[in-house]
Every structure is written in C-alpha cells, then in structure tokens.
Amino acid sequence: MGLEAAHADGARAAPARRSGTRQQIIDAAVALIANRGFSATSVDDIAAAAGVAKGSIFYIFGSKTDMFEQILSEGVRRLTDDLRAAGAGLTGASALAALVTELLRNVHEHPAFAKLMTAEVFRTGRHWQDSIRLVRDESMAVFADVVHEARPDLDAALVGAAVFGATLVTGLEWLAFQPERTFDEVRAAILATTHGLLPG
Amino acid sequence: MGLEAAHADGARAAPARRSGTRQQIIDAAVALIANRGFSATSVDDIAAAAGVAKGSIFYIFGSKTDMFEQILSEGVRRLTDDLRAAGAGLTGASALAALVTELLRNVHEHPAFAKLMTAEVFRTGRHWQDSIRLVRDESMAVFADVVHEARPDLDAALVGAAVFGATLVTGLEWLAFQPERTFDEVRAAILATTHGLLPG
Numbered sequence: 001m002g003l004e005a006a007h008a009d010g011a012r013a014a015p016a017r018r019s020g021t022r023q024q025i026i027d028a029a030v031a032l033i034a035n036r037g038f039s040a041t042s043v044d045d046i047a048a049a050a051g052v053a054k055g056s057i058f059y060i061f062g063s064k065t066d067m068f069e070q071i072l073s074e075g076v077r078r079l080t081d082d083l084r085a086a087g088a089g090l091t092g093a094s095a096l097a098a099l100v101t102e103l104l105r106n107v108h109e110h111p112a113f114a115k116l117m118t119a120e121v122f123r124t125g126r127h128w129q130d131s132i133r134l135v136r137d138e139s140m141a142v143f144a145d146v147v148h149e150a151r152p153d154l155d156a157a158l159v160g161a162a163v164f165g166a167t168l169v170t171g172l173e174w175l176a177f178q179p180e181r182t183f184d185e186v187r188a189a190i191l192a193t194t195h196g197l198l199p200g
Numbered sequence: 201m202g203l204e205a206a207h208a209d210g211a212r213a214a215p216a217r218r219s220g221t222r223q224q225i226i227d228a229a230v231a232l233i234a235n236r237g238f239s240a241t242s243v244d245d246i247a248a249a250a251g252v253a254k255g256s257i258f259y260i261f262g263s264k265t266d267m268f269e270q271i272l273s274e275g276v277r278r279l280t281d282d283l284r285a286a287g288a289g290l291t292g293a294s295a296l297a298a299l300v301t302e303l304l305r306n307v308h309e310h311p312a313f314a315k316l317m318t319a320e321v322f323r324t325g326r327h328w329q330d331s332i333r334l335v336r337d338e339s340m341a342v343f344a345d346v347v348h349e350a351r352p353d354l355d356a357a358l359v360g361a362a363v364f365g366a367t368l369v370t371g372l373e374w375l376a377f378q379p380e381r382t383f384d385e386v387r388a389a390i391l392a393t394t395h396g397l398l399p400g
Contacts, residue, residue, distance in 0.1 A: 034323070035323055036239070037237040037238060037239050037240075037323075038237060038239075038240070039236070039237050039238075039239040039240030040237075040238070040239030040240075115322050115323065118318060118319070118322065119318070119319035119320075119322075119323070120319075122315050122318065122319075122372040122373075122376045123234070123235055123237075123315065123319070133377075137377075140373075154389065154392055155381075155385060155388070155389045157378065158370055158373070158374070158378070158381065158385065158386055158389030158390075159389045159392055159393050161369060161370045161373040161389075162366040162367075162369070162370045162389055162390050162393040162394075163366070163393060164369060165365045165366045165367075165368060165369020165370055165373070166362040166363070166365045166366035166369075166393070167362075167365075168365060168369065169361055169362070169364060169365020169366075169368065169369060170358055170361045170362045170365055172322040173322075173340075173358070173361040173365070174358070176322045177333075177337075178357065178358070181355075181358065185355060185358065186358055188355070189354065189355045189358030189359045189361075189362055190358075190362050192354055192359055192397065193359050193362040193363060193366070193393075193394055193397055194362075194393055194394070194396075195396040195397065196394075196395040196396015196397065197392065197393055197395065197396065
C-alpha cells in the first residue's frame with residue numbers, strides 16, 4: 001500500500017505539516033469524488049480545493065488511483081475500528097443496536113465518505129477492488145459475528161449485510177432527502193426495522 | 201424528458217428497428233457505467249459496445265447526460281411498477297415480503313442497473329439529480345405505504361428506506377461477493393432481518 005512508507009517519510013521530514021497536508025488532500029478528494037465520481041475529478045481539481053500544489057498529491061500518494069485506494073481502505077478500516085469499539089463487551093440485541101448507532105454516527109459525521117463507499121464498494125472492474133475487498137469484509141464481519149453468536153440458525157453473513165445495508169441506506173436517505181429528521185428518529189426507525197432479529 | 205417525443209418519432213419512422221437500437225444502447229451504457237462510472241464512459245465506448253454508430257446515440261437521446269437521465273428515470277420507474285404489481289392486494293407482512301422478493305428479483309435480473317442506481321441516487325451536484333428525485337420518491341413510497349398502513353406508529357418513510365436498503369445492499373452483496381448463495385437463501389436472510397416489523 002505504501003501508506004506506512006508515506007507515514008515514515010512524513011515523520012522524518014515535517015510530521016505536523018505533512019500530516020495536515022495529507023488530511024487536507026483526503027478531505028478535498030472525498031468531497032469532490034463523492035459528488036462527481038472518481039473519473040470526473042482531476043488531480044488539478046483536488047489540488048485547488050485542498051489549497052496545495054499538485055506535486056504534493058503525487059509526492060504523498062503516488063498517483064490518483066493510489067490516493068483513492070488509500071482513502072477507501074483507510075476510511076473503511078476506521079469504520080471497522082469504530083464498530084468494534086462500539087460493540088465491545090456487548091452481545092445480542094444490545095450489540096446490534098450499538099453497531100447500528102455507530103454506523104449511523106459514522107455516516108452522519110462523514111457523509112461524503114459514506115456516499116463514496118456506497119458507490120464504489122459494489123463496482124467490479126476497478127483497479128482498487130481487490131485492495132478494498134479485505135477491509136470491506138472485516139467491516140461486514142463485525143455485524144455478522146454479532147448475528148452468528150446470538151442466532152446461529154441464521155445465515156450470519158447475509159443477515160449482517162442486511163442490517164449494514166438498512167443502516168447505510170437509511171442514513172444516506174436521511175442526509176440527502178430528509179435532513180429535517182433527528183439522529184434519534186433515524187436510529188429508532190432502523191432499530192424498529194431489525195427489532196425482531198436478535199434476542200436480548 | 202423528451203422520452204415521449206423520442207417514442208413518437210420512432211413509431212413514425214421504423215418502430216421495431218428503432219426500439220431495438222435504443223435498447224442495445226441502454227444495455228451497453230448501463231453495463232459500462234455500472235463498472236466504470238458515468239464520466240469514465242465515453243459515447244464512443246457505448247457506441248462500440250452497442251454495435252451502433254455514435255450518431256445514433258445523439259439522434260435517439262440528445263446527449264450523453266440526457267441518455268443517462270432517461271436510463272435512470274426509466275429504470276427506477278420500471279422498478280416502481282414491478283413493486284406496485286407485486287404488492288397489489290396485500291397488506292402487512294405479506295405485502296412487505298412481496299416487495300422484498302420483487303426488489304431482490306429486480307437486483308438479480310438487472311445487477312448493473314442496481315449498482316448504477318445505488319451509486320447515483322445519493323449523489324448531489326449531478327445534472328440529473330432533480331429529474332430522478334421524483335421517480336426515486338415513488339419507488340421508496342411503495343415500501344413506506346405498506347409500513348404506514350400496518351404500523352402507523354412508525355416513521356414510515358424512514359422504515360421503508362431501511363427495508364429498501366436492507367434488500368438492495370444484501371442483493372448487491374450476494375451478486376458481487378457471495379454468488380454461491382441461492383435466491384431463496386438471500387430472500388430468507390432479508391426477511392429474517394425484518395421479521396419483527398409488521399404483523400400479519
């Protein structure tokens with residue numbers, strides 16, 4: 001991935017400034033790509049929106065495709081970490097409610113990334129598909145594990161995907177089309193939908 | 201939309217051939233755009249894949265953007281019609297099961313369109329956003345109406361979106377990552393997830 005190498009370089013050179021620039025580029029790229037798509041967003045656009053020189057993007061990320069691959073992988077990995085932390089020590093319906101709440105919080109906090117992830121994660125024929133497959137699987141597995149533990153009679157991988165999908169799509173629907181709803185209303189609607197699934 | 205006009209033209213000129221060409225272009229465009237995205241797909245690519253002259257695409261659809269707008273609107277309208285037909289005369293849990301089954305069948309039958317719809321429907325800043333908003337709302341409303349009738353205590357619009365999302369994402373997950381599962385297994389997993397939602 002070259003990410004660790006990039007971090008190590010940054011630490012040797014100018015850690016705070018480097019990490020600030022990197023995050024500025026990521027934020028600008030996610031916002032632009034979420035609305036226009038990957039191909040319609042040029043490195044020039046990203047550099048202008050981030051307020052950095054175009055050369056910085058190539059220096060930090062390698063290429064536009066490498067940059068996007070790193071953004072997707074890191075974002076999904078952050079989501080997985082957040083989900084694991086939210087569900088730690090819980091089982092059954094309480095665990096599932098904690099995961100739904102945390103995924104919804106993530107969509108609310110990073111709406112552009114959530115759109116981009118939704119748009120890209122089912123595409124085939126993309127350069128980066130294999131590299132995000134692994135982190136994607138880990139994220140889905142957090143839901144599947146909770147289902148499997150409480151209801152071994154169910155197909156945990158598919159049911160986990162269903163709860164993930166219910167939360168993701170309802171969160172995006174909320175932000176794009178029903179912004180007058182509150183976080184708690186949206187959360188309650190998702191939990192009502194999956195109410196009969198797990199005991200506890 | 202210009203669609204009715206295009207159909208009328210076709211009927212006057214060479215109905216069978218025209219409608220065959222139009223569908224070839226749509227099928228090619230959906231397949232390419234679903235995997236590469238809208239901007240990365242050129243009219244030349246679409247013409248080559250459809251085996252038609254580039255001029256036919258402009259003659260039939262006007263522009264690349266108009267073409268995509270028509271594809272999205274028509275596809276979502278077809279889905280809405282299928283959902284309404286599937287739920288006709290049913291209420292409560294039976295109606296919801298019929299809608300889930302029909303949406304899953306649609307995803308299975310038109311996987312490229314399902315990917316493309318998922319990728320595009322939450323984007324903002326696209327030219328065609330307003331035009332697909334209406335048909336999108338109609339599609340979501342089929343689910344919301346069933347929820348509202350059986351459970352007026354719930355936020356039907358959000359719960360409808362949750363069931364829609366659970367079905368769409370599980371269907372895409374199935375086709376992209378777990379193709380060894382059967383239709384009935386996937387359907388059963390979604391229905392288990394929403395099992396406690398509606399009586400009947």
